[in-house]
Amino acid sequence: NGQLAISAVLKPTFNxxxxxxxxxxxxxxxxxxxxxxxxxxxxLRAALLVQQxxxxxxxxxxxxxxxxxxxxxxxxxxxxxxxxxxxxxTAGKPVIIYKDTSVxxxxxxxxxxxxxxxxxxxxxxxxxxxxxxxxxALANPPATKGFVxxxxxxIEAAYQFGEWVSANRRPLMAALRAAANDLxxxxxxxxxDMGSMQSFAKxxxxxxxxxxxxxxxxxx
Numbered sequence: 001n002g003q004l005a006i007s008a009v010l011k012p013t014f015n016x017x018x019x020x021x022x023x024x025x026x027x028x029x030x031x032x033x034x035x036x037x038x039x040x041x042x043x044l045r046a047a048l049l050v051q052q053x054x055x056x057x058x059x060x061x062x063x064x065x066x067x068x069x070x071x072x073x074x075x076x077x078x079x080x081x082x083x084x085x086x087x088x089x090t091a092g093k094p095v096i097i098y099k100d101t102s103v104x105x106x107x108x109x110x111x112x113x114x115x116x117x118x119x120x121x122x123x124x125x126x127x128x129x130x131x132x133x134x135x136x137a138l139a140n141p142p143a144t145k146g147f148v149x150x151x152x153x154x155i156e157a158a159y160q161f162g163e164w165v166s167a168n169r170r171p172l173m174a175a176l177r178a179a180a181n182d183l184x185x186x187x188x189x190x191x192x193d194m195g196s197m198q199s200f201a202k203x204x205x206x207x208x209x210x211x212x213x214x215x216x217x218x219x220x
Contacts, residue, residue: 004021019058053161070085097114175204
């Protein structure tokens with residue numbers, strides 16, 4: 001609900017990406033993770049494949065966005081959110097921290113390694129103030145004019161694949177849902193890598209069955 005509230009207050013002004021709504025998640029696979037009796041090494045391999053595709057999509061969103069809002073509410077900041085904020089910060093993007101709870105790392109202070117991701121070292125405590133804070137941050141980004149972030153090769157590969165996932169998200173999600181039951185068997189003995197996932201995804205979208213698409217993409 002907190003994430004949806006942040007998204008709702010920003011959407012009138014900004015084009016917002018929210019992973020639970022706009023990302024790559026297959027609920028049928030996620031639901032099975034709560035049923036240990038149904039799990040197997042092959043199922044976990046299939047679930048990991050979907051996570052890897054989703055991770056590449058997140059990397060693309062992070063490196064192509066203009067700014068990131070970090071929701072720091074909770075007992076501790078969410079691990080994934082911290083990684084994403086740090087990735088955006090490293091790429092020179094403005095990071096805005098939102099937090100309306102009183103939980104802190106050290107008396108009145110948050111963990112400085114996280115607090116420093118927002119160049120103001122100040123949290124926004126009210127959702128309604130986020131649009132103004134984001135507008136101000138975009139007007140004064142931390143990266144100097146002319147700065148171009150050059151990602152290392154592994155991140156560049158994820159970015160390129162994530163860009164393709166973003167452009168083909170709807171048909172890819174439909175193909176993955178349709179192939180969800182077949183993915184464990186299709187991945188038997190195979191180790192997907194980032195470079196071959198796009199070939200596999202394209203084959204699924206084209207209607208090829210999961211087993212033949214996986215063997216052709218991952219066994220070469």
